[in-house]
Amino acid sequence: MKHILVVDDEKNIRDLIEKYLVASNYKVTTYGDAKYLVEEVRRLSPDLIVLDIMMPNSNGLDVCKEIRKFSEIPIIFVSAKDEEFDRILGLELGADDYLSKPFSPRELVVRVKNIFRRLNNKPKEDLIKIKDILIDKERRSIRVLDQTLKTTQKEYELMVYMAENANHSLSRDQMIEEVWGYDFDGDTRVVDDLVKRLRKKLTSLDSSLTIETVWGFGYKIET
Structure with missing residues (x-):
């Protein structure tokens, strides 16, 4: 079972994302901020992260940069900011996808599945x-x-x-x-x-x- 970390300071959003991902047969661990996320990624070796950008005491962009120093784990940014600059910056920092709030949890699940499908289709020898x-x-x-x-x-x-x-x-x-x-x-x-x-x-x-x-x-x- 694929393990996904969901990081968002809004509990209702965390709970909603978790509900839909669990219904799609994913294991989910949620966090209210990204303060210790880098350490958690090292400890848990999850398969994907859904990461909010704007959170108290932590910035998803900075966290992404730190994770990319040691891991290519797929990251989907979610953010209330819908400016083209922010989307491009997030992708340039190594994110695999970007969703603007409010978003459909069904769409998020589809994007998660698409990322895993692309990974599974990579040649085994790579x-x-x-x-x-x-x-x-x-x-x-x-x-x-x-x-x-x-x-x-x-x-x-x-x-x-x-x-x-x-x-x-x-x-x-x-x-x-x-x-x-x-x-x-x-x-x-x-x-x-x-x-x-x-x-x-x-x-x-x-x-x-x-x-x-x-x-x-x-x-x-x-x-």
Whole structure:
């Protein structure tokens, strides 16, 4: 189930948005201001944010800039300001969409679904996101929140293979065939050594992702 954060200082708007999103089978967490939103995004790794721009003690534009330093999570701005400049500024700062108040909650739900549909239609090999991990295959990089996970070539290839097959138990033989090739004649313990190194690196960056051992078989990553 997709998890959406709704941030607005008007309780009636928060409640209305939550009602329609929950009815559309989304998990929703609401906030009356964005004071601790950056920390919450790091902690919860949500799938999308509906963010008001003008709130007491916080500005949605500034919060968006901070989030964009470490995450590409979709953001939909909602605002009572309907000037073209504000809409363009919001989009330039990295927002994925912009709705002016008052708006139809049904329209918001449609826009949320459209964003998820676009994300789902992205080629699988481009971006892989699991919990607080973002793998960019084009750049051959792995990010844990705002930090780079430094890996060797084989560590990277193994991480990608497990991430692409998340929630599936993978045998050591499968991993060797995928990462080292069918003609590899070494010991399967090389997989254990690689997994051990990846676990240590993930732990050092406080990642919430874990590589689970499937005893007597291999490993898997749970989403």
